[in-house]
Amino acid sequence: MNATRGLGFRFAGSGIALPRTAVPSVEIDARLGRDPGWTEANFAIATRYWARGDETSSSLGAAAASAALAAANWDAGDLDVVISACGVMEQPIPGNAPLIQRRLGIGASGIAAFDVNATCLSFLVAFDTLLMGMAVGKWRRGLIVSVDLASAALDFGSPESSVIFGDGAAAVAIEADGPSRLLACRLATFGDGSELCRLESGGTRMRPTEDLDAFLAVSKFRMDGPALFAATAKRFPRFLRDLLAEGGVAAEGLDTIVPHQASAAAIEHLKRSVPDGHARTVDIFRDHGNQIAAGMPHALHVARERGRLAPGSHSLLIGTSAGVSLGGAVIRW
Amino acid sequence: MNATRGLGFRFAGSGIALPRTAVPSVEIDARLGRDPGWTEANFAIATRYWARGDETSSSLGAAAASAALAAANWDAGDLDVVISACGVMEQPIPGNAPLIQRRLGIGASGIAAFDVNATCLSFLVAFDTLLMGMAVGKWRRGLIVSVDLASAALDFGSPESSVIFGDGAAAVAIEADGPSRLLACRLATFGDGSELCRLESGGTRMRPTEDLDAFLAVSKFRMDGPALFAATAKRFPRFLRDLLAEGGVAAEGLDTIVPHQASAAAIEHLKRSVPDGHARTVDIFRDHGNQIAAGMPHALHVARERGRLAPGSHSLLIGTSAGVSLGGAVIRW
Structure with missing residues (x-):
């Protein structure tokens, strides 16, 4: 195998954030008028988290981003780019990336922030995009943030389209020129x-x-x-x-x-x-x-x-x- | 200047699509209860187009994409990637790129399709992304489609935020390894x-x-x-x-x-x-x-x-x- 094949990087850190409210499947059972245990028996899910109150896509995204930055031992200001990779945005204009950038305290920095979207595969596309940019020398330190609040639009009349969804956020900090290769x-x-x-x-x-x-x-x-x-x-x-x-x-x-x-x-x-x-x-x-x-x-x-x-x-x-x-x-x- | 600096490409073709309905500024004047000529005098806009009826983001985007493919003399099936670069999508799930891909008749092709979003600068980010992918050998022929239907959410109580907006679509066909450089x-x-x-x-x-x-x-x-x-x-x-x-x-x-x-x-x-x-x-x-x-x-x-x-x-x-x-x-x- 050619050691230089693929796109190089270093996985510098990662983090997640969850809403405060865990929703066990027995609560879903009650909501659906089912016997306790029905949801877990049929869909093999015990718990999911739902955002409530002041918890938004950007607040959870920023929390995951902060955790990833801490794991990498980076300051937010060290970043060259923030890529949001979500299924549905907090609002149509502007996208999640600028909202998360602001919450990270770098809203006056000019650090590039944009969104990519391939629904559930958004992270993959963002990861590939980030590494391509690193390969051509565009960025050295990048952050990818994925956050989705599925609970915003669930139809409990259709159990298979609703009971399996949860909210959450995850972020990764990636550096150019590391030992890892895509x-x-x-x-x-x-x-x-x-x-x-x-x-x-x-x-x-x-x-x-x-x-x-x-x-x-x-x-x-x-x-x-x-x-x-x-x-x-x-x-x-x-x-x-x-x-x-x-x-x-x-x-x-x-x-x-x-x-x-x-x-x-x-x-x-x-x-x-x-x-x-x-x-x-x-x-x-x-x-x-x-x-x-x-x-x-x-x-x-x-x-x-x-x-x-x-x-x-x-x-x-x-x-x-x-x-x-x-x-x-x-x-x- | 280093001749190989920047990212190489060939601008193979481009096309636009407009809604059927042109809206002259005198119509806006009437809507706002202003004298004829007020909108054009204050905002230097004579006409904009608004999508109506069956005209959607993906239908106009596909029309622009088809025009760009025709200008390039490419079949849609020749593409390696379709990147949608819009401010607001037709719907949250899935994004514009798969919808446009389907309308181009390549919905069973497996040609990669995803969206990037930096609101009014989405095209720039998509263009950069496409050329980065070409630089690393990922794609040879790519299509970028930008379409926005501003008319979907205008507040005519605020003239400066409404009367200047129009709907439209534009697409470009880009090939790797041409004479041009970003x-x-x-x-x-x-x-x-x-x-x-x-x-x-x-x-x-x-x-x-x-x-x-x-x-x-x-x-x-x-x-x-x-x-x-x-x-x-x-x-x-x-x-x-x-x-x-x-x-x-x-x-x-x-x-x-x-x-x-x-x-x-x-x-x-x-x-x-x-x-x-x-x-x-x-x-x-x-x-x-x-x-x-x-x-x-x-x-x-x-x-x-x-x-x-x-x-x-x-x-x-x-x-x-x-x-x-x-x-x-x-x-x-």
Whole structure:
């Protein structure tokens, strides 16, 4: 293997932030009029966190960012760029990145701040973007912040589209020219599936001041789980094979697998798709649910905390998102 | 000058799309109860276009994208990536890129599609991202699509925040390894100014099903024009100086200036800030208004159509956005 292949970096630090309010599944059971234990039995989730009161996307994002900066032993002012990588923003204008930048106390710094969005795979795209910028000499120190408040738009009339979602934030601090390498990073988008997983109200098409009833009718997240699974599962084997081939790593050589925490069923499918997948996969779903874009970097933070990103070892970041897209990365630490 | 400095590319094609409905300023005058001519006299805008009926962000974005592909003589299937660069998306999930990808007839292709957002400067960030990806060998052919429907959220109680905005779309097709070079590209963000220019409803913070009145109260775009101008104007000279220094081009050496079409006053300020600015600046504001993220690539398309991007000549792309950010690029064609 060519030692200089891929994009170099150093994983300097990471952090997470959770809302104050943990919501155990028995509360969901009560809300749905189900027997205690129904949600956990059917969806393999025990707890998720929901933002309430003054907790916003930017406040939680900034808390995760501060934790990542502390872990890296960096001041916020040391950064060259802040990339927000979220599924849904706190507000349409401006984006999360400037709001988080301000909360970090660097709102007069001029440090570049922008958002990227590939729904649940936003972190992957931001990570690739950051490392490309480092490869061309544009940035030396960057922060990626993923935060999503799924609880803002859940329809409890559809349990599979609601009970599995939780709120949270995660951030990573990345430095150029370190020992680690992003060996491959791919995003495969199939827009034909854009209606399988969607939130329609909140953009330019549905207009509350023109037709409020129509706006409210589609103001909650909707997902056709079986169709979404079918659309991504049939493409997954080839996607993974191509990704690993580009990364030059065999499936057996993957030490740690860091998935988007889509659902217990999706993570189980992944575990069965790779050799020794149950032991290698970082699974935080039972305690956090699907945190949309924040799930993958949260799982990466956990992997780091647990010492599972040893120098020279290989990781696979992998997941699916609304779009629909498949995305993945191969990293040598 | 080092001939290999900067990021190489070929500007293969560009295109725009406009809504069917042109709205002359006399219609705005009537709406505001003003004498005919008031809007044009005060804001130097004659016409803007507004999307109506079946015209959406993705339909207009796809139309601009198709025009750019035709100009490049490319099939959509030739693309390696579709980057959406918009201020406000059609809907929160999924983003504009998958929706546009589907409308281009490549929704089963797996061609990567994602969104970047820096409000009015989204095109600049997407352009930089695309060229970074080409520099590291990730993509060979890319499409950037900017579309914004400002008309979705205008408050005509505030003329300065409403009458100057128009809807539109613009797209560019870019190929790796051409004769042109992006010599410098900078984004400077000052989140302390995030409240000067904002649209609050449509994300995770304002929740229509929890407090509809509060949601509707901030569902229109708001801008503090004088404060926004002050926050950006004081930083503009230094930003421009640093950008040109990085690009290795003197202000006198700029052949064509392609600004974000923020307002007549902002463009006039720019024209006075650079030598011979009135002759060199591409100004489409009077006929289109501020199309948010679509304005800069629309102006770039016009510059191309008018033969103002001659081989070897230099262009400056420059503008400000909500955030607040200043952004700019220096290109040698």
